[in-house]
Amino acid sequence: MKTLLPIEQVAAKLDLTEDFYEKRSPVSAKLNLDLLKDQRFHRNGHLVLVTATTPTVSGEGKTVTSIGLAQGLEKIGKRAILTSREPSLGPVFGMKGGAAGGGKSQVEPAEKINLHFHGDFHAITSAHNLLAALIDSHLFHGNELDLDPNSITWPRTLDMNDRALRNITVSVSAPDKKQRDGSNCPSGFLITAASEIMAILALAQSREDLRTRLARVVIGQDRKGNPVRAADLSATGPMMALLSEALLPNLVQTTEGTPATVHCGPFANIAHGTSSVISQKMGMQLADYVINETGFASDLGFEKYMDLVSPLSGTKPSAAVLVTTVQSVRQQREGDLERGFANLEKHIAIVRSFGLPLVVAINQFPNDTVAELDTLRTFCHAHGAEFALSEAYAKGAAGAVELAQKVVEVIEANPNPALTTTYESDDPVLEKITKVAQKIYGADAVELSDRAKESLARFTRWGFGQLPICIAKTQYSLSDDPKLLGAPTGWMLHVTDIALSAGAGFLVVISGAMMLMPGLPKLSRALAIDVDEHGEIIGMS
Incomplete structure (x- = not known):
């Protein structure tokens, strides 16, 4: 059995008293939005974005490295917090597996976080599907807005890989019944991480902002070609009710008791791929270093953070950590490590193009040889990139101290980075x-x-x-x-x-051919997951 700190002790590390959080279990809580406006919390911490080189199908340990870095910073005496995305059940039961880290660098309770957790994904799924149901109901009861049924772009959603639901027909009418607007219309399901409601919740900065964003959702057009919004269907209020608790970030801890928030989970290949803005802003008020993972590689989650999330939210990162591995670089040239360096070089260039100081984290795997790791070090040194070896999976904080020290050094050497974007806001x-x-x-x-x-x-x-x-x-x-x-x-x-x-x-x-509703592989992760005789979930990692 894992020994976790009571959530009160985790909160105390951030100077949070009980009026600023609501316990959901002995080891987890929801954070109160009031702390965003409380003048006692104004540490103005450094935001560190963690990204990666182009991944393999199993990932490169970006989450493990992020967790380990937060633990490493705490070990060297810094007040740190992790801001992480909530896992989707799609990858958990699909190919990639859980997204709570691994080894000695996990967010805990890992099994609960990987599964239903505090019900946030359920709330998002329900709010999305409520809007879909209200659309169908509006069509059934006379279509006062004169919605064009063939223009409706709002699908259903489900947090599970299920290829059979990609394309469906809704409101199927019997042949001898009168056809109504909306009868026999094509639709489909997308995975919850791809839902616009997920993106909205992740970008909202307050309840008022959430309400405004939900109201302006466009679900299709009328027969005159004008957009129809969720507000036109009076859907905003009930969606707000479903999302009210889900808007609150979840406070948990890492394997070693370092504070962490886990909140929202938009994918980075089909959405913007980072944790909630609210959780990041809370983190910057509560800690000196905020470690925030961005999805997949620097061309996806990181670019979207710098070009979209940061300008929309006003958050300003202080540095970036680029995670790479021997296997990632090797795969980019069919097993040839040195020929694969072109990919690493390009990702270094991408991060630098935004004006952010950079540290390359070489995530060590058990099969990596000393010669291979030295080859990566030599490449980074030759290209003027600061780097550090990370052994967070095997050693926890102790395996990330070198990386933590390097991140602190880089930020202190570059206190005011001049950040740039790829495009201007008024560009076509x-x-x-x-x-x-x-x-x-x-x-x-x-x-x-x-x-x-x-x-x-x-x-x-x-x-x-x-x-x-x-x-x-x-x-x-x-x-x-x-x-x-x-x-x-x-x-x-x-x-x-x-x-x-x-x-x-x-x-x-x-x-390209983007898949908004993945399917399960022939041998899915689900086949290894079970519950033992003590009621403990096994086979999740």
Whole structure:
């Protein structure tokens, strides 16, 4: 059995008294939004973004490294907190597995965090599906808004990999019954992490902001071509009720008792891929160092943080940690470590392009040889990149002390980094896409399909032509083709469609064949998960 600190002791590390949190278990709590406005909490901590090189299917230990770094900072006497995303059941039971870290660097209670936790995902799923039900009900009861049933873009959602639900037909009518608006309409499910409600909750900065964002969600258009919003269906209030508790960040701890918040879980390949803005802002008020993981590699979650989340929220990162591994670099050139360095070099360049100080974290795996690790060190040194070996999985805080010290040194040497973005807020959408494609991904040009052009023209006509962009693409390549390895050049980014997330406040630019509802693999992680005779969940990690 794991021995965890009572949540009161974790909260005390942050000077939080019981009126600022609500216990959900002996080892977890919900944080009160009032602390955002309380003048006693004003540490103005350094925000450190953790990103990575292009991952393998099993990941490169970015979460483990983030947790270990927070533990390492606490071990060297710094007040630190981790801000992490909530795991989705899709990967937990699918291919990648749980997302609570591993070894001696986990967020705890790991099994509960990986599963239902405090019900946040359930609340998000319910709010999303309530809006879908209200749309169908409106059509059934006369369609007062004159909604065009064929234009409805709001699907259903489920936090589980289930390929059978990708495409469905709703409101099926018997052949001898009168056809109503909405009868026999195509629809589908997406995974909850891809829901706009998830993105909205992650970006909302207050209850008032959440209400405003929910109200402006666009679910389709009427027969005159005008947008129809959630507010038009009087859906805002009931969705607020479902999300009221889910808006509160979850306070937990790491394996070694370091404070951590786990809140929201948008994917980074199909959404913006980071924990909630509220949890990050709370962290910066409560601690001197806030460690925040961004999803997948620097071309995805990190770029979206710097170009979208930071400008929208006002948060300013102080440094970045780029996690890499021998296996990641090797895979980028079919097993040749040194030929795979082009990928690492490109990710270093991406981070530097935003003006952030950088530390490369070399995450050590058991099979790594001394020669391989030395080769990575030599490459980083030759390219002027600060680096440190991380053994957080095997050793916890002790294995991340070197990394923690290096992060502190880099921040102290660069106290006021001049941050930049890839594009300007008033750039046209196509120019924004092109700048990200060329500067970040290394593409030569961008090609929009006819469908994407039509969607962009419609959204521009509705007044959304100046929104920032969130490009949805594969995580397994810098390009839109998962088979293109290294740092490919001479290719074109193909935009197949553009979707509107008016509530979240961005346009989703879909490149390639993005899967919004994954399926389970032939041998899924679910097959190894069980409960022992004592009621303990096993096989999760």
